[in-house]
Amino acid sequence: MAIAILAVVLGLAAWSNHLQQTQGATGDNTLNLYNWGDYIDPALITKFEKQTGYHVNVETFDSNEAMYTKIQQGGTSYDLAVPSEYMIEKMKKANMLIPLDKSKLTGMNNFGKSFLNQPFDPGNKYSIPYFWGTLGIIYNDKFVKPGAIQHWDDLWSPKYRNDIMLVDSARDILGFSLVSLGKSMNTTDAPTLQAAKAKLDQLSPNVKAVVADEIKMYMADNEAAIAVDWSGEASEMMSNNSHLHYVVPSEGSNLWFDNLVIPKTAKHFKAIYAFLNFMNNPKNAAQNTDYVGYATPNDKAKALLPKSVRNDKQFYPLQSVVDKSEVYKDLAPKTVGLYNDLFLEFKMFRN
Incomplete structure (x- = not known):
């Protein structure tokens, strides 16, 4: 009987561990990303996971307000979110964001000056440009x-x-x-x-x-x-x-500007900075731009895009x-x- 109970316990433990790995609820190898729908190239997620060993869970929202409410309510430990500029301002006021540790970031010099130090986040204390x-x-x-x-x-x-x-x-x-x-x-x-x-x-x-x-x-x-x-x-x-x-x-x-931020619910900081640096890489940012179709604030990524794209005044006015x-x-x-x-x-x- 004791052996049977032990087997059940071990089985439940294994299943719990499996859930954590597949759902990324609490595992240290996890990154929980809260993003707009279809707003990142899935191939980049796969590439990041293979390069780093982290598992990325992507949950989506359809409005800044819905995103704000979900994070404010708690219950889900999002590591990164992608709000728009006015919502970043609102989240700052509500003490819902964690300041960036600039010593752990690379590639910040890839961004055009006009996309940094915006009034909604002076000095980019909390946010990194994503798309505009x-x-x-x-x-x-x-x-x-x-x-x-x-x-x-x-x-x-x-x-x-x-x-x-x-x-x-x-x-x-x-x-x-x-x-x-x-x-x-x-x-x-x-x-x-x-x-x-x-x-x-x-x-x-x-x-x-x-x-x-x-x-x-x-x-x-x-x-x-x-x-x-x-x-x-x-x-x-x-x-x-x-x-x-x-x-x-x-x-x-x-x-408009959509930026990456770290909500107060964040837990997986090694994964967070690995992902931010991965996305700041010009080749990855260019690939993401090609997939999503929005304009990139990453000047070095823009230089990698076809001339027909980077010179298109419709999207780079x-x-x-x-x-x-x-x-x-x-x-x-x-x-x-x-x-x-x-x-x-x-x-x-x-x-």
Whole structure:
């Protein structure tokens, strides 16, 4: 009987160890990465695991807010996360991040100066650049004359009735309406936000749908003439349909940054710094850029990309366009609520 019990105990211990190795819940050879969906080349994960012996668990989120809530609630020990700039600011304020140990990092000199020391994280105390991009307009030259859309106001033309798809994002959609009014995308003034929403209401007849990832499929399949979405999504659409083009209006747009950070829940620090240094390597960063389609902040990685990519002004825009674009700030909860409420009203009651 004792032997049978011992066998059961040993079997359970072996199974527990197997679970830790496959799920990476607590093992020292584990890295728990919390990332956007399809935002890293799976081949790089395999390469990292083979080179280092660490096992990488990847869990995904679909919004900065969902990521924030999950980490804040605890329960899962994420070692690395990939928030956007305004969310990094918010996580800092909430004491949810661990400062980087710069003595353990390599490859930081690979990044362009314009991607370091940003206002949301002075001195890059907490974050390492991962990808960057813009918000812009995608159009299909089967339905829209090339060059006909260059500015946000062009979207309001009656000729585009029921032709436009919008990404389901309050800050972005209210944001381009604010820019079209000559206002900041970080506006906190309630009457100005109401005016931006009122102008969006005038756009309603032109809006075919407000959706998320489905935009990529619809645009690739010629189901809509125009979309407003992020540059990386545009890149994926364009790779599947040669009739698509991407424009960042010269009057300004959103300039966004996604960075790697270490949440307070982190446990596996050797794996963390091994992974950060691995991703800072130009060859690995270039491979990741080729897979994901977003712009890399790693200048040495960019130099490894084909000329057709690194010289593409659609995704590496002129400095004059970048200078007019805005990085989102972390707004007060009351203001964020107003953005969300106004956007919900627009979606519910559009014509």
